[in-house]
Amino acid sequence: MARRRQRVRRANVEYSGDMDLSALVDRVRPLTAHEVVIGVEGNEEIALVAAVHEFGSAKMNIPARSFIGTGKKKAQVAIGKLVRAGVNEIALGNKTVDSLLQEIGELGQQRVVKNFDRIKQPGLSAIYARYKTGKRLLQADMDLRESIVFRVRRKGG
Secondary structure: OOOOOOOOOOOOOOOOOOOOHHHHHHHHHHHHHEEEEEEEOOOHHHHHHHHHHHHOEOOOOEOOOOOHHHHHHHHHHHHHHHHHHHHHHHHHOOOOHHHHHHHHHHHHHHHHHHHHHHOOOOOOOHHHHHHOOOOOOOHHHHHHHHOEEEEEEEOOO
16 A cells, blocks of 8 residues: 655744633644545546546546646645644634635636636647637536535545
């Protein structure tokens, strides 16, 4: 079984002597049990179009135009800032874990959609270019764009 590389960043939470440390830990602990997943949800056709966009297809001579992976990378800094601020708010009791996870998902989804709209390289294949007119998205592209979603789930499930 291959181990996944994991990166850990720390959020500094200020603790004063009058705070109940066990309550602080209880408020923050649920963050370790959940994760936010951003991807595409839809029927088989949407899944195929998404996979071809993300990874390309040697058989159909279509290069990869990753929008989820690159969108995730471009969102990391903004999500990191949101998480660091959110963990402090959770520790102080001003925010819930669920609301922070929801904000993370919404921000990540927005960034992936924004990245999807910007993808221009590599250039279009000759077959696809015949169907595409101007800068408008084809219906399949629009359906794919609208199927980008996020889910909050328990880790490992």
